[in-house]
Amino acid sequence: MASISATTYGEGVYPPSDDTFLLVDALEQDLAAFSSGVGNESAEAAAKKSKLISSPLPLDGRDVASVVEVGSGSGFVSASASVLLPGAYVVGTDLSQRACLATRATLAAHAESCSGRSDVLGTESLLGLRPGAPFDVVLVNPPYVPTSSEELRESLSTLRERGGAAVPETEGAAFTLTWAGGLDGVEMTVAMLEAGLRALAAAGGRLYLIVVQENQPEELARRAQDVWRGVWADRGRRPPRLAWAVAVQTRASNELLSVLRFVSTELEEEEEAVTEF
Amino acid sequence: MKLLTHNLLECHIKGVTNKYPFLVEAQQVEQTEVDFNPDFLRRMYPKLDWKAFKDTAEGLKLEGLPDSVTEEMLKSDEAFLRAFHHILLEVDVEEGALICPETGRRFPIVKGIPNLLLNEDEC
Structure with missing residues (x-):
């Protein structure tokens, strides 16, 4: 885990928890694998193995110019x-103003070890970032607890x-939105995953997503492939392959937590428009 | 909010077509020092909309950006890279608003954080 010592959170903000730490572990593991030179197989090769065996996929930190975290909450992951x-x-990004302020405070508390190249944006998912806003690494930290759709919708409406706003009346709704995932716990995940895939820089970009077993990771991965094809069809281009695997996994209290890693595996060499696939 | 972030944002109100770039209304602007890293600038340059960046900077009375950028400038023009770095990363709009170029809708910037959350009827 990165050495984040002063995390700010409070009323209506999700405190750094096992899932938060696991998301950072996934990123750190891949960076460490590059530094140590172990596990230097291609994303393609890693993807051909069983999807559910977690292993590092080396990431060269020098290739990463931009990172976005969806649902930044306390700011632990962004600061890490x-x-x-x-x-x-x-x-x-976070839709709760309280969470945005917490993220900003946590980033500021680590200003000396962070480069200062950071910002916080109050929005739902990645709405308001222009299409093609390029991110080399996308970290998705969604609310994943299965709830009714109504519970999710009502809280979302209240906050909208x-x-x-960071006022007492919205605290309950803001906190519900830190964990309420709707049906199968994936309603927010699917929206965030779709936005995240759109934001991935075309070549070599990767996305890390926290899931629990109830979210049906294999089904989510299948939906991700559909979204990915759609994103590239909109651009009139043949899609690069989107490989996925479980990056890290842990059992925490009664949850089986995993971080799924999605990687765009081909270099962007076909710039010409493709009319049929 | 840094001008780098501004460059990546657009208005997402349903049905709006003239959505980019947001006009910036700045009530309070601060300067923060950020490590100078020319490699970062070379990587980010192709991802930016340069005209929007330059126009926005000028709207905030930040001068010194050229109309266009050559490979040579990115490679070795230290004075250019310093100006680019400063305006892209070291200027923070702390209080103000982002204004949709089509509808005039104001999105507040409070404590450096732009809030782009829409009302239900704008989604």
Whole structure:
């Protein structure tokens, strides 16, 4: 885990927890694998193995210019990414103003070890980032607990009505949104995953996503492939392969937590428009 | 909010077509020192909309950016790289607003954080 010592959180903000730490572990493991030169197989080769065996996929930190975290909450993950990747620009987004303030405070508390190339954006998922806003690494930290759709929708409406405001009336809704994932716990995950895949820089980009077993990771991965094809069809281009695997896994209290890693595996060499696939 | 972040944002109100770039209304601007890293600038340059960047900078009375950038400048023009670095990363809009170029809708920037959350009827 990156040495994040002063994390800010409070009313209505999800405190750094096992899932938060696991997301950082996944990134750190891949960076360490590059530094030590172990596990230097291609994403393609890694993807051909069983999907559910977790293993590192080396990541050269020098290749990472930009990182976005969706649902940055306390800011633990964004600040860790900024410390682990001092050359990169890191953006954290969250729909709760309280969470945004917490993210900013946590980034500021580590200003000396972060490069200062960071920002926080109050929004839902990645809405408001222009299409093609390029991110080499996307970290998705969604609410994943299965709930009813209504529970999720009501909290979302409350927060939208108040512009995400950090006022006492929105605390309950803001906190519900830190964990309520809707049906199968994936309603928010699917939206965030779709936005995240759109934001991936075309070549060599990767996305890390926290899931629990109830989210049905294999089904999510299948949906990700559909989204990926759609993104590239919109651009009139043949899609690079999207490989996925479990990067790290842990059992925490009653949850089986995993971080899924999605990697765009081909270099962007076909610039010409493709009319049929 | 850094101008780098501004460069990546657009208005996402449903149905809006003239959505980029946001006009910046700045009430309070601060300067923060950020490590100078020319490699970072070379990597980010192709991802930016240079015209939007330069226009926004000028709107904030930040001068010194050229109309266009050559490979040579990115490679070895130290004065250019310093100016680019400063305006891209060291200027923070702390209080103000982002204004949609089509609808005039104001999105507040409070404590350096732009809030782009839409109302239900804008989604």
